[in-house]
Amino acid sequence: MFSLRVRSGARHYTRGVNGHDERDLLLELFPETARELFGEPGGRSHEPSARRATLGLFPVADGKLAVVHGDRLLELDPIEPAGKNAVHCDLCHVTRSRSEVGIYRAELAPRRFRYVTLCLNTRHCQARAGHGGLAALSAQLFP
Numbered sequence: 001m002f003s004l005r006v007r008s009g010a011r012h013y014t015r016g017v018n019g020h021d022e023r024d025l026l027l028e029l030f031p032e033t034a035r036e037l038f039g040e041p042g043g044r045s046h047e048p049s050a051r052r053a054t055l056g057l058f059p060v061a062d063g064k065l066a067v068v069h070g071d072r073l074l075e076l077d078p079i080e081p082a083g084k085n086a087v088h089c090d091l092c093h094v095t096r097s098r099s100e101v102g103i104y105r106a107e108l109a110p111r112r113f114r115y116v117t118l119c120l121n122t123r124h125c126q127a128r129a130g131h132g133g134l135a136a137l138s139a140q141l142f143p
Contacts, residue, residue: 028054028068029054029073055069057126063102064077064078065078065118067106067137067138067142069135069138069142074108075107076104076105076106077105077106078102078103079102081098081103084098086098087101087103089101089125090116090137091116091118091119091125091137092119092128092133094128100120101117101118102120103115103117104116106141108141108143116137
């Protein structure tokens with residue numbers, strides 16, 4: 001999804017799904033690594049209150065999804081499909097056929113789970129939901 005290419009000492013960045021570049025993601029998720037790669041922040045403040053928090057839904061290995069909100073990360077595990085009825089997406093609030101929606105399980109605490117239904121095409125789902133939809137889903141998942 002993201003690529004960091006270094007050519008002749010110049011760094012080229014590729015924008016992600018939610019308009020965040022790799023520098024923003026590395027700074028949010030791995031601050032020490034970001035300092036090693038990009039040096040100490042200069043010019044703009046990198047204090048948590050001054051920077052824009054990362055908010056998004058990103059695919060990871062084995063069909064899992066990761067919900068990222070600032071420094072918090074929650075992994076969503078896919079559940080085997082069952083049934084044939086239409087399902088309502090919790091992110092974009094569109095009713096889809098069962099073949100277009102995945103059901104995911106998030107472990108909030110030991111033995112405490114929350115189940116979420118999301119469109120399989122997460123890029124378009126996030127576009128339909130917008131920032132407000134992602135923030136609402138994040139508020140449900142991060143108590």
